[in-house]
Structure formats: structure tokens, C-alpha cells
Amino acid sequence: MTDHALVAEAQDAPAIGFFEKYLTVWVALCIVAGIGLGHLLPGVFGAIASAEVAQVNLPVAVLIWLMIVPMLLRVDFASLAQVGTFWRGIGVTLFINWAVKPFSMALLGWLFIGFLFRPWLPEGEIDSYIAGLIILAAAPCTAMVFVWSSLTRGEPNFTLSQVALNDAIMIVAFAPIVGLLLGLSAITVPWDTLLISVVLYIVLPVIVAQLVRRRLLASGGQRALDRLVGLLQPLSLVSLLATLVLLFGFQGERIIAQPLIIALIAVPILIQVYFNSGLAYLLNRISGEQHCVAGPSALIGASNFFELAVAAAIALFGLNSGAALATVVGVLVEVPVMLSVVWIVNRSRGWYERGSRVAGSAD
DSSP, X not given: OOHHHHHHHHHTSOOOOHHHHTHHHHHHHHHHHHHHHHHHOHHHHHHHHHOEETTEEHHHHHXXXXXXXXXXXXXXXXXXXXXXXXXXXXXXXXXIIIIIHHHHHHHXXXXXXXXXXXXXXXXXXXXXXXXXXXHHHTSBOSSHHHHHHHHTTOOHHHHHHHHHHHHHHHHHHHHHHHHHHHHHTTOOOOHHHHHHHHIIIIIHHHHHHHHHHHHHHHHHHHHHHHHHHHHHHHHHHHHHHHHHHHHHHHHHHHHHHOTTHHHHHHHHHHHHHHHHHHHHHHHHHHHTOOHHHHHHHHHHHHOBOHHHHHHHHHHHHOTTSHHHHHHHHHHHHHHHHHHHXXXXXXXXXXXXXXXXXHHHHHO
């Protein structure tokens, strides 16, 4: 694919749509619906929970595939050829995504969930909440970053190449990082289930998405691919919301008993988003990278592939686990917090470009 086509593809990524813009509202409604349905239809939710094969819940697996595959259709691994063009921004983002974010989230989880907030949380779920936070931070965002990048007038080739590179790394790095940090947290790591999750929710969706992508581009070009992505996007969001209804159908009793749980879990998530985005933004400025690269770099460095996190948490710890709930809190705060980062990046552009190395690199 030519450079022009890559730029056109990224620029054609839609601005934040109605459903994405109000994702926090839909998640809140799913919390209410899930809790209510869990009370009214306990038998139905029990049947869904028991529909498992090799510790994989089949209804949830189908929903998660419907979430993930449409997002991966946007990723063009041919854009990896552009990596060297933006080496400073790529280096900063990789450092944040893989050397800082999972570990900073683990530290924040231990500090807030394991220590400061422990008296207000159910004792038996403390480790599970921390595990969910770690899983959430171990997977960089794949889809929504195209929206965030466009809102900051980000360099489209950088965004494409960075997402493709992160997805390639995630195939081999997700399981080791999650296993390492769960082990350091003294949480038993079900390695067989973790590896199955990587294959089922990363490797296979990537392969399927790339095969479909290549077939469509060969037969109908970019227009055919855009048409399919547009058709599948609403299905992806509906599948996400249906999964959340199931999760809260099982979590209802716990949340009703302790309604502060969601707010307390949100605290380390919010801190790590602002910390990692700020650090990425500052490191790009120090390195002399352009603002159109620094913006998406900060956003990619801070955001999470929450669909994968939800899938992995369910596979590892179950539908009614604290880990699954923690990843869902990430979904709840994703849109408003990332939009606030977009606002900060856009408003600080003048300050950013007054940096001596940034100004020098533009001359």
C-alpha cells in the first residue's frame, strides 16, 4: 500500500461517533440493566455462566470476537514500514506501553486497592481487583486511538504504524507481562488459561482480520473495506454492551452491597492514564518530536485495549470475578478521561512547540 493510501485510510477513520461519544452513558445503563436482570432472571444468567468448554465461556467468547475483529480490520501491518520515519515518537510510545504502563498500574493497584482502600473493599476480592487492573494496562489500545489521533490532528502514518507495531508485540508480550506482574502480586497464574486467552483473543482474531482485510482490498479496494468496517462497528459496540450486561448481572449483589467499589477502582485507572499520557507527551517534547506525533503518542501510551482486557479477565478469573469488574471500570472511564487528554494536548500545543528541540527540529 502506498504512503498516500495509508494517509487516506487513517484520515477516513471517523470522528468520534454518537455511540462512542456517549459510551460512558451506555456503560452506566448496562450496569443498571445488568443488575436488574440478574435479580429477575438468575436462572438465565446461571445457564450462560455454565456454557463453558475448556474454561472458555462460549456466549462471551462469541461476543468478544464480535467486539475485537472489526477493530483489527483497521490495522494494516504493511504500515510497519513507516516505523523508522517516526523513530522518536515510536520509541517513546513503546517505552510507555511496555516498560512503564503495566508496572505503574501494578504499583498503583497495590498502593490504592491493596493498601489505602482495603478497608472499604471485600477482602476476598482484593487480589482479583489488582489482577484486573494489571490485565487492563498490559494491552495498548487498538481501535479508539484512531479517533483520538484525528481529534488531535495527529500524524496518520505514525498512528497506523504504532498500532500495528503494538499489535505485533502484544501477540508475544501480553502473556509474559501479565504472568510476571500477577506472580509479583502473589496471584496464582493459570498459565494454560492465559495462553489459551492469548491465542483465542489476540492471535486468531489478528489472523482472521488480516485475511478478511486482504481479501476485501484485493476484490473491492479501500471502499469495500470501509463499508464492512462501517457495518460491523455498531455490532462491535452492541456486543461490548451485551457483555457488560452479563458481567453486571453476576456482579449485582456485590455492587449493591458496596456501591463505592466502582469509584475506588477508578482512582488508580485515572491516575495512570494522566501519568502515562503526561510522561509520553513530555518525553516527546524533550526528544524534539513534532506535536502531530506527540499527541497520538501520549494517547496511545495512556489508553487500553479494554475489549481484550475484559476477555482475558473473564477467561482467567470468571464472569463474576473482581478482575472482570475492574476491567469494566476501565471501559466506564475510557471516553471522558481520554477526551480530557485530547483537550489538554490541543490546548498545550503552543507550549509544546516552544520547546527548543521541537522548534529546532522544525527548522
